[in-house]
Amino acid sequence: MTIEAQIKEYIAKNLLFSSDGFKYSDDASFLEEGIVDSQGVMELVLFVEENFNIQVNDPEIIPDNFDSVSKLAAYVRRKSGAS
Amino acid sequence: MCGIIGVFNQADEKRVDKDILLQMLGLIRHRGPDGFGIYQDERVSLGSTRLSIIDISGGDQPISNEDGSVWIVFNGEIFNYIELRPSLEAKGHRFTTNSDTEVIVHLFEEYGAGCLKYLNGQFAFAIWDTQRQSLFLARDRLGIRPLFYTEKNGQLIFGSEIKTILAYPGVQPEIDLHSLDQIFTYWSTLSPRTIFRDIFEIPPGHYLMMRGGEKNIQSYWSLDFSPGKTSPRSVQEYQDELEALLIDATRIRLRADVPVGAYLSGGLDSSTTTAIIRNFTDTPLDTFSISFSDPEFDESPFQRQMAEFLGTQHQVVYITHEDIGDLFPHVIWHTEIPILRTAPAPLYRLSELVRDNHYKVVVTGEGADEFLAGYDIYKEAMIRRFWARRPQSSLRPMLFNRLYPEISHMPNSQAYLASFFGAGLLDTQARDYSHQIRWRATSRAKRFFSSRVSDHLNRVDGAAADEIIYPPGFDDWDALSQAQYLESTIFLPQYLLSSQGDRVAMAHSVEGRFPFLDYRVVEFCAALPPALRLNGLVEKYLLRRIARKWLPDEIWQRRKRPYRAPIHRSFVRADGSTPDYIEDLLSPASLKAAGLFNPEAVQQLLMKLKSGKRVGETDDMALAGIISGQLVWRLFVVDFQRHAPPPIRYEELRRDCSPQSVVAGGQHAV
Numbered sequence: 001m002t003i004e005a006q007i008k009e010y011i012a013k014n015l016l017f018s019s020d021g022f023k024y025s026d027d028a029s030f031l032e033e034g035i036v037d038s039q040g041v042m043e044l045v046l047f048v049e050e051n052f053n054i055q056v057n058d059p060e061i062i063p064d065n066f067d068s069v070s071k072l073a074a075y076v077r078r079k080s081g082a083s
Numbered sequence: 084m085c086g087i088i089g090v091f092n093q094a095d096e097k098r099v100d101k102d103i104l105l106q107m108l109g110l111i112r113h114r115g116p117d118g119f120g121i122y123q124d125e126r127v128s129l130g131s132t133r134l135s136i137i138d139i140s141g142g143d144q145p146i147s148n149e150d151g152s153v154w155i156v157f158n159g160e161i162f163n164y165i166e167l168r169p170s171l172e173a174k175g176h177r178f179t180t181n182s183d184t185e186v187i188v189h190l191f192e193e194y195g196a197g198c199l200k201y202l203n204g205q206f207a208f209a210i211w212d213t214q215r216q217s218l219f220l221a222r223d224r225l226g227i228r229p230l231f232y233t234e235k236n237g238q239l240i241f242g243s244e245i246k247t248i249l250a251y252p253g254v255q256p257e258i259d260l261h262s263l264d265q266i267f268t269y270w271s272t273l274s275p276r277t278i279f280r281d282i283f284e285i286p287p288g289h290y291l292m293m294r295g296g297e298k299n300i301q302s303y304w305s306l307d308f309s310p311g312k313t314s315p316r317s318v319q320e321y322q323d324e325l326e327a328l329l330i331d332a333t334r335i336r337l338r339a340d341v342p343v344g345a346y347l348s349g350g351l352d353s354s355t356t357t358a359i360i361r362n363f364t365d366t367p368l369d370t371f372s373i374s375f376s377d378p379e380f381d382e383s384p385f386q387r388q389m390a391e392f393l394g395t396q397h398q399v400v401y402i403t404h405e406d407i408g409d410l411f412p413h414v415i416w417h418t419e420i421p422i423l424r425t426a427p428a429p430l431y432r433l434s435e436l437v438r439d440n441h442y443k444v445v446v447t448g449e450g451a452d453e454f455l456a457g458y459d460i461y462k463e464a465m466i467r468r469f470w471a472r473r474p475q476s477s478l479r480p481m482l483f484n485r486l487y488p489e490i491s492h493m494p495n496s497q498a499y500l501a502s503f504f505g506a507g508l509l510d511t512q513a514r515d516y517s518h519q520i521r522w523r524a525t526s527r528a529k530r531f532f533s534s535r536v537s538d539h540l541n542r543v544d545g546a547a548a549d550e551i552i553y554p555p556g557f558d559d560w561d562a563l564s565q566a567q568y569l570e571s572t573i574f575l576p577q578y579l580l581s582s583q584g585d586r587v588a589m590a591h592s593v594e595g596r597f598p599f600l601d602y603r604v605v606e607f608c609a610a611l612p613p614a615l616r617l618n619g620l621v622e623k624y625l626l627r628r629i630a631r632k633w634l635p636d637e638i639w640q641r642r643k644r645p646y647r648a649p650i651h652r653s654f655v656r657a658d659g660s661t662p663d664y665i666e667d668l669l670s671p672a673s674l675k676a677a678g679l680f681n682p683e684a685v686q687q688l689l690m691k692l693k694s695g696k697r698v699g700e701t702d703d704m705a706l707a708g709i710i711s712g713q714l715v716w717r718l719f720v721v722d723f724q725r726h727a728p729p730p731i732r733y734e735e736l737r738r739d740c741s742p743q744s745v746v747a748g749g750q751h752a753v
Contacts, residue, residue, distance in 0.1 A: 014691055016530055017684035031502040034527050038493065038503060039699025046697065058494030063502050 026069040054079040086114030086243040087156040088130040094237040096125035107247040109730035120738030131156040142182035159206030162335040218293040226287030226576030271577030308564035332601035344442040349385030352448025358633035370395040376403040407653035408662040418582040421712040423704040434591040450599030453571040454608035455623040456616035464517035517566030528705035650703040655692040677716040
């Protein structure tokens, strides 16, 4: 499963509680679309740390990395490649 | 304080079966266990359950005028009844009791619907004028006391609580999906809706006049923040005036023939009212408060400090997560509406403590946050407007850190603060600008709606926010006043004074009294320069200046802490266990039968909670809303008969009046 697909599945299940998947585009802003709240961002951090086995550093928790499926996937790829 | 019921025949002239009235009264015995009475003729039936507070021996209800042509059942208090009486006597009215109830009867005879403007109090009442054949239902200005009605088969059926209406033959409760949508937006329905279809409330500050088949609902008072209503004064003069008003508002709220206690939350508002009672009256005082096992919610050190400082006899009820989970079904039986919070549960337990100590009346601090601007939502709106003037600024949104420390603990909080509070930032002309962030966040919980509900809402309804009715001149008010208006006409009456106020207090026959909700105080505050309410980011500025004379520094300087109670840990404990009723209530079969929430989504939420994963605000609100929504369905739609308490027995009636009972006061004993 692609990184994008894993992120979408996690969000659909744990943040949207939706059984029919993630119905937004990969570029949709999580905050603008109301997909996550402040707590949701922390949930996402935990998820990528556990699921992709990466360490998220504080300065990296910014909308540029965490505010859409594509941004988050790109971030995960960068981190995985770098580590 | 009491409960009332009634039925009005619009067409037929047929007496309502007495057993039905006794059943309706049985459902609100908790509101007034001290005495029951009814009045009946061919057109109208009235009923009362009385909690005797003023004129204990003479104040039984229903009460009539001198010749038995005007009859009243009354829930509440008229605090200025002593001042109103002499002028009525001078006009020739003869009083047979010392009750505040009788004052309303004679005022109504004198002024008709115009009587309302003379009343300073918290009330809901019904008056039947046998000569004009008119029924008059009225509710206090701010919505402290409840009054609901429905129309069915040519009859108007009304009562202090919805359950009395549901007991009437032919009334079938049905969850109103549009109301559910409102609750999952505003935390409550908008008046006059209730969660039940075709059952409405009389809105705060309104009356309903019924004559023949004609129904007329009118506003007699509304909150007005128009500038320039008073001449400018110095800050000191404003302060002195507010202080005098607050002292008088508290003083007349101690009028009772039973002892009066006080709730002490540990915050500025209830500390102020308690200090006024202590400093300006001779009333011996017992105080009551809530402490939580969960330190995140506990305020007991401040409460103890205040109680010691004021030398009150202080009692505390200790609340655990388990208590809240276990009490919740009882609480929803009383709120009669889904709620997105659990905060009413501890207050339900608190009123029990008060009753067990033989108190019937408590003074509390409600209203200061609304009218003197104590809430964070006002500051949030101010910061957003300040930031919107320079949207590129990265410093301005950092002010949100001061409001929401839980977010400021996040790494890079400023980047996120900007994103959370930046939605709709430049739309400063929007009338609901102050509340957009909250309503939008709450609406996230709608993702749990079943497809039946979402489809219905998509098909039938437009955006919920379009339904708010704004008063004339609203657009000319300052931004703070606009925010205060929304808060004081939606959250205050529809949730705070009802689900978290009247209902959980009256569940144990306890009456709350609120000096900050005296209409003179409210009107004064609404006319204050905004900067004396919210000064920079200092909330309740003028009140603090007053309170510092009476309170320890740590109390009057304390930043406002909202009263909250734990949610998810009350329903899913650390070991993953839940209160007994949850499993069945949230089973896929029950969820499907109710048709309100999506069973798979709810299962996902429960799994998430049981896994011990991080839980957000949306999850919390959704969980409380789902459980309480299911409870409303179970208690009122499916199983109402099983949960209904027994009727009042005929022998319990102190009064059984008819048009022949012509003498007022004390003469109608059965």
